[in-house]
Amino acid sequence: MTPATGPPHNELAVRVAEWARIKPDADAYTELRYRGAECVPVTLSYARLHSVAGTLAQQLRISTDTGDRVAIMCAHGLDYVIAFLGCLYSNRVAVPLFPATGIRNRDRVDGVLADARPSLSLISATDRTTSELFGPALGRVFALPADVTVAAAVPNPVIDTLRADLAYLQYTSGSTRTPAGVAVTHANLAAALGQLWSSVPATRNSPIVTWLPFFHDMGLVFALSLPLYSGVHGVTVAPAEFVKRPIRWLRACSDYRAGATGGPNFGLALAVSATTPEERDGLDLSGLETLLNGAEPIRADVLADFTETYAAQGFRNRAHTPGYGLAEATLSVTVCAPEDEPVALRFDRAALAHGHAATSPDGVPLVGCGTAARQRVAVVHPVERIEVAEATVGEIWVAGPNVCAGYYNNPDTTSESFGLRLPGSTASWLRTGDLGFWYDGQLYIAGRLKDLIVIDGRNHYPSDIETTVTACAPEVRPGHVTVFGHDDDHRENLVVVAELAKADPTEADELTALAQRIRVAIAAAHQVSADAVVLVEPGRIPKTSSGKLRRGECRALYGAGRLPHLAVVGTRPPPGRT
Numbered sequence: 001m002t003p004a005t006g007p008p009h010n011e012l013a014v015r016v017a018e019w020a021r022i023k024p025d026a027d028a029y030t031e032l033r034y035r036g037a038e039c040v041p042v043t044l045s046y047a048r049l050h051s052v053a054g055t056l057a058q059q060l061r062i063s064t065d066t067g068d069r070v071a072i073m074c075a076h077g078l079d080y081v082i083a084f085l086g087c088l089y090s091n092r093v094a095v096p097l098f099p100a101t102g103i104r105n106r107d108r109v110d111g112v113l114a115d116a117r118p119s120l121s122l123i124s125a126t127d128r129t130t131s132e133l134f135g136p137a138l139g140r141v142f143a144l145p146a147d148v149t150v151a152a153a154v155p156n157p158v159i160d161t162l163r164a165d166l167a168y169l170q171y172t173s174g175s176t177r178t179p180a181g182v183a184v185t186h187a188n189l190a191a192a193l194g195q196l197w198s199s200v201p202a203t204r205n206s207p208i209v210t211w212l213p214f215f216h217d218m219g220l221v222f223a224l225s226l227p228l229y230s231g232v233h234g235v236t237v238a239p240a241e242f243v244k245r246p247i248r249w250l251r252a253c254s255d256y257r258a259g260a261t262g263g264p265n266f267g268l269a270l271a272v273s274a275t276t277p278e279e280r281d282g283l284d285l286s287g288l289e290t291l292l293n294g295a296e297p298i299r300a301d302v303l304a305d306f307t308e309t310y311a312a313q314g315f316r317n318r319a320h321t322p323g324y325g326l327a328e329a330t331l332s333v334t335v336c337a338p339e340d341e342p343v344a345l346r347f348d349r350a351a352l353a354h355g356h357a358a359t360s361p362d363g364v365p366l367v368g369c370g371t372a373a374r375q376r377v378a379v380v381h382p383v384e385r386i387e388v389a390e391a392t393v394g395e396i397w398v399a400g401p402n403v404c405a406g407y408y409n410n411p412d413t414t415s416e417s418f419g420l421r422l423p424g425s426t427a428s429w430l431r432t433g434d435l436g437f438w439y440d441g442q443l444y445i446a447g448r449l450k451d452l453i454v455i456d457g458r459n460h461y462p463s464d465i466e467t468t469v470t471a472c473a474p475e476v477r478p479g480h481v482t483v484f485g486h487d488d489d490h491r492e493n494l495v496v497v498a499e500l501a502k503a504d505p506t507e508a509d510e511l512t513a514l515a516q517r518i519r520v521a522i523a524a525a526h527q528v529s530a531d532a533v534v535l536v537e538p539g540r541i542p543k544t545s546s547g548k549l550r551r552g553e554c555r556a557l558y559g560a561g562r563l564p565h566l567a568v569v570g571t572r573p574p575p576g577r578t
Contacts, residue, residue: 020050031077054157056086192330202289206259262292286314300344336370368442375400472521493531511567532570
């Protein structure tokens with residue numbers, strides 16, 4: 001089955017129904033559960049998945065009205081897959097969230113529920129916390145059956161195919177702004193899945209194995225929806241199980257002969273640092289054609305380390321498939337060609353600071369993120385709003401059927417980013433807020449427009465400086481450094497906040513020496529002085545629900561003097577000390 005050519009509606013649900021008819025006994029989705037060292041797979045066939053999703057859809061029709069929002073707060077796994085499909089089948093607007101267990105950011109969930117105003121919330125049968133924690137904000141609460149593999153199911157499920165715009169609200173992670181619900185239509189989802197299907201051939205015929213959280217856009221579209229769209233076997237390891245033992249992800253890829261998998265940069269780094277040669281022994285990753293990498297800055301050294309670590313298990317470097325995307329474009333914007341090796345080039349820092357890309361042997365390494373995935377991508381001057389030449393840094397703009405129309409119930413924020421025009425183009429454009437440039441046919445990401453630090457007329461990209469800090473200070477927790485600009489009403493100052501790798505007490509003199517070493521490294525590499533280097537305990541830097549560092553919130557805490565710290569070196573230390 002190939003992507004539809006006409007205007008699609010509820011195509012994912014229709015495809016699941018078709019797979020249930022064509023190959024009813026084929027494995028649709030498997031959830032891997034762990035009891036100590038034992039792995040227990042729980043699988044639904046396409047016929048069974050179709051029936052159980054249809055049963056839930058029937059119950060949603062009784063309890064809610066067409067177009068009502070339904071919050072999904074189920075445990076990761078088959079419950080979540082059924083809940084999402086049940087919403088699609090019944091034309092209810094899904095709001096992908098997560099159960100209350102382990103919630104790090106209560107305020108964010110409260111904000112999402114207040115904005116979405118769900119009529120009903122779906123939870124897992126074992127959930128005893130969510131209802132108590134969020135109460136009336138959930139609307140009615142419906143628990144899925146304790147065992148979906150044997151629960152009663154309707155024999156002939158009904159799929160609503162009447163025209164209805166919204167499929168789900170994808171709430172952004174909040175790393176750069178207050179969470180906002182991206183309004184994703186059925187047509188947006190179908191377009192995005194068709195783009196991935198075309199751009200990543202390995203997802204068409206072989207199992208897709210992932211650990212990505214389903215409430216995140218990459219998890220929802222690539223990990224949950226794409227296997228069902230393609231009619232292949234989807235296999236998931238819960239994110240918490242992956243973090244406990246990262247080898248579980250790659251063991252699953254090996255056991256199920258995955259053709260495709262994916263994850264952000266930190267997942268690859270964890271699969272290298274938190275696995276042992278004994279755990280890796282016996283893995284066979286030779287069938288892995290695509291390891292899609294996105295959702296956060298991609299590091300060239302992490303790709304190289306992963307290849308070196310898993311080459312003996314058959315992993316091929318060309319399987320690395322960097323990409324760029326965002327929730328407002330229903331995930332993918334650019335993807336590297338699957339047959340190509342990943343490209344990492346070093347770009348001169350001084351040139352980038354002045355808005356130009358030029359390679360340099362000792363420059364900052366950036367990884368190419370490929371070409372447009374069946375859509376239009378432009379690099380635009382953020383003020384003049386005209387396209388800039390290749391090798392010129394600008395804001396990334398996107399136009400295509402996957403680009404959403406805006407944020408739910410938020411016209412002011414929508415008008416800032418959606419429905420924009422470019423000279424000579426009749427298309428409706430999305431301004432992403434991300435900085436990048438074209439170079440030798442590939443898109444490179446330079447950073448966030450709002451995160452950009454301008455000191456003495458030169459641009460500095462936080463991710464570049466954060467890489468320098470990690471490289472010069474092994475005492476710092478990798479991936480837990482945030483750099484931002486702080487305006488003291490006189491000038492923009494550079495502030496570095498870094499989490500220590502260990503919680504063990506460290507002598508004050510040692511902490512001061514570490515902070516000074518970081519300042520020296522930044523000055524040498526970037527020709528800028530860090531106004532303050534703040535060292536904090538593990539876990540002190542605020543994160544989004546998907547694990548990204550929240551620069552904006554960290555900046556606000558620092559500016560308000562409410563960032564607990566162990567040591568600070570600089571001319572303007574903030575008040576407050578742990």
